[in-house]
Amino acid sequence: MDARTQQEYEELKQKVRRMLLTNMDKPSQKLHIIDAVQRLGVAYHFEKEIEDALEVIYDHYCNHIQIDDDEDLYTTAVRFRLLREHGFNVQCETFNKFKNEKGKFKESLISDVKGMLELYEAAHFQLHEENILEEALSFTTFHLKLAETTVDYPLSTQIANALKRPLRKSLPRLVAWSYISIYEGYGTQDKNLMKFAKLDFKMVQHLHMKEISEIYR
Template identity: 45%
Template sequence: MVREIEEALHNIYEHDYKDDQTLEATSLQFRLLKDNGFTVQSDMFNKFKDNERNFKKSLTSDMEGLLDLYEAAHLRVHGDDIIEESLAFNTTHSSLAKVAGTIEYPLSAFVSHAVYRPIRKSWLRLEARRFISIYGDDASHDELLMNFVELGFNLLQISH
């Protein structure tokens, strides 16, 4: 299983998916690759900027994308201006804390929690448990997937 994940990450890293991706997909790609030790340039976010080199205001309506961009910004390194700008954009134009009251559950729960404690600063096992709870409350969740995820989580707990 680990080998398949590594192969998938290498495949994503090797191929140029930058041009046709959404903010959400680009942010997730950046976060997953960076979190797994790949050297990833933040210039992949330039396509979300306008002619004046600011993040496009139209992005404020893409809450899933902004949430993933916010999470990705917590992997920034000193001097990474694009990621610093993305964090400022998130904070200034679409303060996630404010918006959390105007979006529907379960996204609102994810946004509120990200503002309180980004994934990067959390214990993954606790985050997994939280995600399972929130996803299970969503009326549109996939029951088979939910059963599989809960079973996997419970097996992991038993093994430790």
């Protein structure tokens, strides 16, 4: 990496850090940014910022302070997954609000494909005998397989990747390699985060190649 690129890399890193530290108009925005940072493979640069942000989100959860879009499946599932992934004690009963009077997941959820995909990912973070997450996994797997052939790129690719290997069972660098193009494909990406993720991926790839060449020298 030349000096100019290195400078751009450091500047972009600071912009992403400031974004993680900034209070958002909507708290759910912070969740979605953290999720993108993790999927893009650059979370290792911002571990403290991410933990601090999740602490605030967890405090809201514990004190029953509703965040915006609290009834939204997508946001609820992302929050559950991120908090549980980072060791916070969150209860799977948070998904009961998406069930009908018969105790089944509402049929209306099927049309929310992104929400279903996030519920599928969240269900893989189940602990022992969490029946609602077992039900969620079965429900989402069935309907995502159907949706995979009817939705457009990049969501179709994201579904295919998730069904093959959910986040919990994936290696971060492999997730980053595939998610960079997916994130860019949605067209709603943060440009600074996108640029930083691409540069970081190239830098890490270069370091790995250098290490391999040293081993076989």
